[in-house]
Amino acid sequence: MKIAIWTVTRGAVRSALKIKEKNSLADVYSLKKFQSEETLQMDNFTETLNTNFKKYDVHIFIMATGIVVRKIANLLETKDVDPAVLVIDEGMRFVISLLSGHLGGANDFAEVLKGQLGLVPIITTSSDVTGKIAVDTLSQKLNSDLESLEAAKRVTALIVDGKNVELQLPKNICPENPEGVVIVSNREKIETVQIYPRNLVIGLGCRRGILKEQVYEFLIETLKKHNLSYKSIKHFATVDLKADEAGLIELAKELGKDLKIISRDEILKVENMFEGSDFVKKEIGVRAVSEPCAYLSSSKDGKFIEMKAKKDGMTISIYEERFIYEKR
Known part of the structure; x- marks a missing residue:
């Protein structure tokens, strides 16, 4: 800070x-x-x-x-x-x-x-002086992103006004992030707001000279395949050889995320955990890039949602860290 x-x-x-x-x-x-x-x-x-x-x-x-x-x-x-x-x-x-x-x-x-x-x-701030938590405060304490500031404002207004507002968290109640919600209420209009936990680590591998637009298009395509939001990306990670790759640097900057650099020495320690390529090993000295980079830069407390998606000389791996309120 x-x-x-x-x-x-x-x-x-x-x-x-x-x-x-x-x-x-x-x-x-x-x-x-x-x-x-x-x-x-x-x-x-x-x-x-x-x-x-x-x-x-x-x-x-x-x-x-x-x-x-x-x-x-x-x-x-x-x-x-x-x-x-x-x-x-x-x-x-x-x-x-x-x-x-x-x-x-x-x-x-x-x-x-x-x-x-x-x-x-x-x-x-009214939520603080009345001893009630605001939605944007909750989002901050969960280290997450808000779907909408306006929606958060409307729901916070309900909280401050003493209305019943339900808090639904991904699985300290159920094992997975919910993809649907059933609300039972006699209210004609129900204000809702979504909070996106930043718990997706994206491992990236690519050929030299890749464009930011190409990586972005492939990223969104891969996220959509798993019904995931880019708002939940915690950071990107790639191998040290790609530390100066303009397309990756520009993508991370545009999305406001860090690009963490993982050394090949670190990857060598865990490469047997992942399916690799003899060609990649011959070219850069390690058998895999996106998967070990995602894993090594994560909390290592979670699971892969996408082991390795491939397209036009690019690879993307998605590691989902355990949400802080999710039961083991």
Whole structure:
């Protein structure tokens, strides 16, 4: 987690350094005129903030809330991508969760600062102050993706309003992810929202020079074959020889997923677990790529849904990790 602490007064710098003592990797920004060797110096607060806003997961401002609102207003996009924003008074009494309380984690970090420095958290999200969990918070705690922010908002409104909302989890109730749901209710309209667990590890192998579009088309085709959503992809994995393969790098970037690189030395230790190819062994020194890469980069607690799909010089393997709430 990358944290930035913003100050514009000398007193705020002193307070910021107290926070940094508890969060050593945080960057503290201060104006050059204060000449602090422990901070990142800035000539212009607004310009520096504009340049660095998207580079951090959490922003802590030690200044007036009004200043913060005006400075970040034109930097905001949507709640699923905006970073957490907190405001602390210079006297270090209160910490306000100002933005991205749920998905960005501002509410949780306010509680962290309470534990570290005794600050009083100011949290205004209705689900939190009423002791009820919001759908986007549930999604975050399950390390999952939401089907729709709007649907999540509608279902959360029902929760806050005290309506009956059922939580259905893949199998700590049944052994598999459900593909159908029967709802028994006398309500004419029932709000639903799906949460996608990020528990699919995708192993990739390909010929040199493959295009991003080719891999994407094959990926979606393979996922559809198993009725799987790309939203549940945790990360991609490939062999070290493909670390610079532009098509794979661009695909991972476009879908917002990491591309993990697995060395051939690691693969050699497990290659006998998988059906391999003498030709591949002769070419790169290991008998298989997509399957061992998926397995080695996973939690190793799950199963393969697709061992190895092949098409036009590409291979895709899908390893499904056990969902955190699924019974063994």
